[in-house]
Amino acid sequence: MTSSSRLSLVQHLLAEYTHCIDDERYEEWPDFFTDPCVYRVTTRESVRQGHMAGIIDCESRGMLVDRINSLRRANIYEPQVYRHLLGPTRLTEDHREIIKARTGFALMRVVQGQGPETFLTGYYDDIFACGPRDEIRIRERLVVLDSTRIDTLLVIPV
Secondary structure, eight states, X not given: OOHHXXXXXXXXXXXXXXXXXXXXXXXXXXGGEEEEEEEEEEEHHHHHTTOOOOSEEEOSHHHHHHHHHHHHHTOOOOOEEEEEEEEEEEEEEEOSSEEEEEEXXXXXXXXXXXXXXXXXXXXXXXXXXXXXXXXXXXXXXXXXXXXXOOSSOOOSOX
């Protein structure tokens, strides 16, 4: 498979991932990941300083499922929806069994009764596991936020 074909696979998965979140199909979100997996949200400043502890730090699909269960049943937050805007994806490594990629994003948020606002910007540093039939899943996702200020809890996946 060529690099451009593998880039297309990654771009397709990223599009499906963001549509899943933007369409509020949160229960499907863990299906984009391998098990075990890593899903970590941190800031650019933390990465610069070498601090890898995340604002959110999940290490299995079970932990991702728990986040969604909490979102649906336990967390209290204002009703809101997201709209992802993705920048171009750059493959940083491409091997037979893994692909590493970086994709910039802006995340718009609409809180019920208000207009849209830019909520978060940053980039995804991803490691994808490649399966035998051209299927890929996220093995590790590091969400790096540009700002250290986050005005609300990150309830919905980024």
